[in-house]
Amino acid sequence: MNKMFQASTLNALMLGNYDKTVSVAEMLKRGDTGIGTYEGLDGEAIFFNGRAYKGTADGTVVEMNLNDNVAFGNVTKFDESVKTNIVRDIKSLADFKEALAPYINHNLNQFYVIKSEGVFKTMHVRACYKQEEKPYKTLAEVASCQREYKYENIPGYVIAIYCPNYVEGINLPGWHFHFLSKDLTKGGHILGLSSAEIFFKLNEQRNYEIILPNNIEFTKLNLCEDLKAKTEAVEGASQHK
Numbered sequence: 126m127n128k129m130f131q132a133s134t135l136n137a138l139m140l141g142n143y144d145k146t147v148s149v150a151e152m153l154k155r156g157d158t159g160i161g162t163y164e165g166l167d168g169e170a171i172f173f174n175g176r177a178y179k180g181t182a183d184g185t186v187v188e189m190n191l192n193d194n195v196a197f198g199n200v201t202k203f204d205e206s207v208k209t210n211i212v213r214d215i216k217s218l219a220d221f222k223e224a225l226a227p228y229i230n231h232n233l234n235q236f237y238v239i240k241s242e243g244v245f246k247t248m249h250v251r252a253c254y255k256q257e258e259k260p261y262k263t264l265a266e267v268a269s270c271q272r273e274y275k276y277e278n279i280p281g282y283v284i285a286i287y288c289p290n291y292v293e294g295i296n297l298p299g300w301h302f303h304f305l306s307k308d309l310t311k312g313g314h315i316l317g318l319s320s321a322e323i324f325f326k327l328n329e330q331r332n333y334e335i336i337l338p339n340n341i342e343f344t345k346l347n348l349c350e351d352l353k354a355k356t357e358a359v360e361g362a363s364q365h366k
């Protein structure tokens with residue numbers, strides 16, 4: 126059975142714990158497909174075909190080295206043998222979620238990962254700037270200095286994970302989407318998209334493993350704080366619509 130592997134917890138990230146949880150090498154040993162962010166909240170991570178990419182705040186994508194570090198993220202060893210599905214006439218991210226619903230509604234209490242591909246009529250992404258100085262700002266403070274990019278008619282991949290509602294605080298309940306362009310030059314956290322057709326493979330995940338950060342700040346965090354409203358604001362927010 127394939128496994129959803131996670132580095133750190135979402136509330137730790139929300140509270141500014143952006144230090145190393147695992148190296149890129151350790152992350153890729155546990156999975157080839159996933160999303161996350163790097164040490165220092167440095168950009169948006171896309172783990173794709175066993176490589177680690179970073180959508181940076183300057184709008185470019187770089188491939189990470191094995192000795193770079195991951196602060197937070199999820200990966201799985203993606204099972205490519207499953208069938209490919211198609212959803213059509215996707216006008217928004219909400220549309221995409223609605224189109225995916227019939228594939229996951231039979232069990233909303235487990236995890237899912239999708240690997241998808243399409244030509245996106247519109248693709249709206251954001252990426253955060255690296256935080257250079259400690260103490261780090263919290264994610265809610267940082268998100269106000271993210272950069273956003275809008276692309277048109279761009280071929281690429283969407284990697285997304287679905288987490289059940291009960292993981293609130295540990296990860297983001299519902300879907301979380303990251304983009305990587307087909308030519309590997311653009312990418313980020315998806316705020317909006319549209320496409321005539323999106324092809325995707327879906328992996329169901331009942332096996333979930335978390336490795337916690339090993340730093341002094343983490344030991345002192347109150348990880349029970351209810352950050353739901355702040356999390357929703359950060360993960361869905363566009364600074365200028």
Ligand SMILES: [Zn+2]
Nearest residue numbers: 169302303314
């Ligand atoms: Zn994201």
